[in-house]
Each structure stands twice: as C-alpha cells, then as structure tokens.
Amino acid sequence: MSTVALAVTDGMLHFELSLAYEVFGADLTGVADPWYSVVVCGPGAVRVGRFRLEPDRGLDHLSRAHTVIVPGWADIDVDPPADLVDAVRAAHEAGARVASLCTGVFVLAAAGLLDGKRATTHWEHAQVLAARYPRVEVDPDVLYVDNGSVLTSAGKAAAMDLCLHLVRLDHGSSVANAVARRLVVPPHRDGGQAQFVTTPVPAPDNHPLAELFPWVIERLDRPLTVEGLARQARMSSRNLGRHFRSVTGTTPLQWLLNQRIRHAQELLETTDDSVDAIAAATGMGTATTLRRHFNRTVGVPPDTYRRTFRSRTRPGANDSGHRHQRPTG
Known part of the structure; x- marks a missing residue:
C-alpha cells in the first residue's frame, strides 16, 4: 500500500489540507x-x-512515505520553518515523490x-516566489x-487537479475519473497542456445538457457536428453554445475534442490497439x-503516453517501490 504523508505546521491552510485528505484519506x-x-x-x-490539529507522527x-504533500500556509512573508x-x-x-499545494x-x-525547475503557485504569490527564489x-x-x-500546484481548486493527477499516475485514468465523479469536480479545467488528468463527464444533473453528454460519449467514433448536437438537444446552435459555456466552461467542439482525447487516453492505457485503430x-x-x-492537448x-501510463494500469503492475517517476516531456 502506498503511503501519503501530509506535512503540516502552524498556519497551514485548512482548505488544501482537507482536500488532500479527502482524496487520499477516504476509504476508496x-x-x-x-x-x-x-x-x-x-x-x-x-x-x-x-483548528488545533494533533499529527499522527513527527516530521x-x-x-518513510512514498508521497509527501505540503499544503499551503498563510504567512508567506516569513521563511518556512527550518524543521519542515x-x-x-x-x-x-x-526517494519520496514530493508535491506542494x-x-x-x-x-x-x-x-x-x-x-532549475519549472513550478507554479497561486497567481497572487507568483512574483514573490520568483523574487525570493x-x-x-x-x-x-x-x-x-x-x-x-x-510537483507543484496553483491555488485552491488547482490543488484538486494535482491530487487527481497523482491518482492518475498511480492507478490510471478510470480510477482518477471515478474519484473525480465521487467528488463532483468540474468536467474540465483549462490550465495549459500540463494537464494529464482525464476530463470526466459531468455527473447527471438537471441542467439542459444532462441527456446529451452520455449520448455523445456513446458515439465518439462517429462524425459529430454542433448542428447535430443541437438537434439532439432540441435547441438552436446558439443556445447550445450558451449552455455548454455555462456547464462546461468551454465550447461544444472543444468539449467534444476533450472527450475524444479522454477516450484515446483510456484506449492507450488499456488496449494494444494501434494508433490508427484508436484514431478511428x-x-x-x-x-x-x-x-x-493529442500532443497539443496532453503534451x-x-x-x-502509452509507455508512461500503460504499466500502471495492468493488473498487478502498480509500482510497489519507493519512487514514483514519469518522463517530464
């Protein structure tokens, strides 16, 4: 079993700490x-x-952990505690994999x-980080x-994106999607091509596109157009675009492309199909x-991608060793 250690100190931000504990500490x-x-x-x-928190172990x-997560803390005007x-x-x-939120x-x-490495943080603190380091x-x-x-994440909700990314690295896209569905996270978040977290389909809801999403997912191998989606949703193309922007934060065609890429990721992880067959x-x-x-979206x-993730999704192939690495392309 992989151990995740949450490193805490006085003034730690409870949102990021709670979020990480919810992803890795829940019984899943x-x-x-x-x-x-x-x-x-x-x-x-x-x-x-x-809140007052009594840690389980010392620093x-x-x-001894496989993964160490350092949540954010409030007072960045002072140097972080030396013992931490x-x-x-x-x-x-x-040999631990270390991630900051x-x-x-x-x-x-x-x-x-x-x-000498690329890193990110909440945009409000990016200049301070760059000047200090x-x-x-x-x-x-x-x-x-x-x-x-x-690994490093931007602020607040971006911590969830990074946590799901870690789950994906360890367990594959289907598990990361299942966790995302359980947490009811947004279906897609723009953030550059560093995103390896697959785009989950929104959970069923009362929004006007609730029936359209699964209909599309079942037909990704077919030609689909905005006009065709609008007809299926029984609305005009303009209304479809407005609803897509409201529900997914993007356009119908971009969402469709994201779903095709998501499905390609799953096929690359779980099948021996050729790239030509997966394209079809x-x-x-x-x-x-x-x-x-794929290269533009995933990076x-x-x-x-198949070489990186395939071994992690085969039964019994999860790395039980101490290091968690992947190519950084």
Missing part, C-alpha cells in the same frame, strides 16, 4: 484496492486555520527541490507542474490527426 477501496494509507506529520500540535516520518524544510528535503532524498511551494523552494522558473499560468518526483474509435479519422491533437505523443 471500492474504487482501487489497495488504496492509499495516509499519515499526518508535524512537529507537534499545530494550528490549522482556527521525521516523512522520509529539512524534513521535506530528507524525504525527497530518501498552493503556497506549500515555498517549502519546496526553500529545500532546493525546485532549483530566482533559480526557480515560476509559471503562474498553469494549474500544476509535474517534474517527475517534484475516437472519431479522429487518421493517426496523424490524433497525434496532432506528449500517444506512443510516449
């Missing part, structure tokens, strides 16, 4: 078994927002884990950045078209 053995074992590590009793326990910085650095040196990135930067390449325009064994099954037409859109070619 019905979704993936084994699921994660979560431990909260700190220097002693700490204040998290208005020295971080070095040292413990996070030691955990990474011991929001302003937790300041801990990783202070530990030297981001020197000039060796870090700060990108305020993405939801998260994956450098393999070191996802409605992309040709392998050339699939490669172009790597389909073949590279």
Whole structure:
C-alpha cells in the first residue's frame, strides 16, 4: 500500500489540507484496492486555520512515505520553518515523490527541490516566489507542474487537479475519473497542456445538457457536428453554445475534442490497439490527426503516453517501490 504523508505546521491552510485528505484519506477501496494509507506529520500540535490539529507522527516520518504533500500556509512573508524544510528535503532524498499545494511551494523552494525547475503557485504569490527564489522558473499560468518526483500546484481548486493527477499516475485514468465523479469536480479545467488528468463527464444533473453528454460519449467514433448536437438537444446552435459555456466552461467542439482525447487516453492505457485503430474509435479519422491533437492537448505523443501510463494500469503492475517517476516531456 502506498503511503501519503501530509506535512503540516502552524498556519497551514485548512482548505488544501482537507482536500488532500479527502482524496487520499477516504476509504476508496471500492474504487482501487489497495488504496492509499495516509499519515499526518508535524512537529507537534499545530494550528490549522482556527483548528488545533494533533499529527499522527513527527516530521521525521516523512522520509518513510512514498508521497509527501505540503499544503499551503498563510504567512508567506516569513521563511518556512527550518524543521519542515529539512524534513521535506530528507524525504525527497530518501526517494519520496514530493508535491506542494498552493503556497506549500515555498517549502519546496526553500529545500532546493525546485532549483532549475519549472513550478507554479497561486497567481497572487507568483512574483514573490520568483523574487525570493530566482533559480526557480515560476509559471503562474498553469494549474500544476509535474517534474517527475517534484510537483507543484496553483491555488485552491488547482490543488484538486494535482491530487487527481497523482491518482492518475498511480492507478490510471478510470480510477482518477471515478474519484473525480465521487467528488463532483468540474468536467474540465483549462490550465495549459500540463494537464494529464482525464476530463470526466459531468455527473447527471438537471441542467439542459444532462441527456446529451452520455449520448455523445456513446458515439465518439462517429462524425459529430454542433448542428447535430443541437438537434439532439432540441435547441438552436446558439443556445447550445450558451449552455455548454455555462456547464462546461468551454465550447461544444472543444468539449467534444476533450472527450475524444479522454477516450484515446483510456484506449492507450488499456488496449494494444494501434494508433490508427484508436484514431478511428475516437472519431479522429487518421493517426496523424490524433497525434496532432493529442500532443497539443496532453503534451506528449500517444506512443510516449502509452509507455508512461500503460504499466500502471495492468493488473498487478502498480509500482510497489519507493519512487514514483514519469518522463517530464
């Protein structure tokens, strides 16, 4: 069982901490078994927002975890606690995958884990991070950045995107989608091509597109147009566009492309189908078209994606070792 350690200190932001605990600490053995074992590590009793929290273990326990998550904390005007910085650095040196949520990135930067690497944080704090740690390449325009064994996220809800990304790396797209559905997260979040989290279909609801979404998913291998979707939804193309923007935050064609890419990801992970066959099954037409859109959306070619994720989705193939790595293309 993979151990996730949440590193806490006084002044930690409770939203990011609670979010990470909800993803990794909930009993989701019905979704993936084994699921994660979560431990909260700190220097002693700490204040998290208005709450007093008693950690399970000391900070020295971080070095025993497979994954260490550092939530954000409120007072970025002072240097992060030295004992926390040292413990996070030691955990990474011991082979742990280390991820920061929001302003937790300041801990990783202070530990030297981001020197020469790209990183992100809440846009309000990006300039401070860049000025304080000039060796870090700060990108305020993405939801998260994956450098393999070191990952960073932007603020608040972007922490969920990174947590789902970690689940996807460990358990594959179908499990990440199941977790996303359980948490009722938005169906798609724009954040640059670093997003490897597959776009889940919105849970059934009372919105006007609730019946259209599953209808489309069952027909991804067929030619689909905005006019055809509008007819199926019994509304004008203009109304369809307005509803899509309201429900998904994007256009009908962009949402459709996202679903085709999502399905291609699943097929690359779970089948031996050729890229040509997957292009046909996802409605992309040709392998050339699939490669172009896949590379632009996901950030790597389909073949590279398959090599990265395929072994993690085969039964019994999850890495039980201490390191969690992937190519950083």
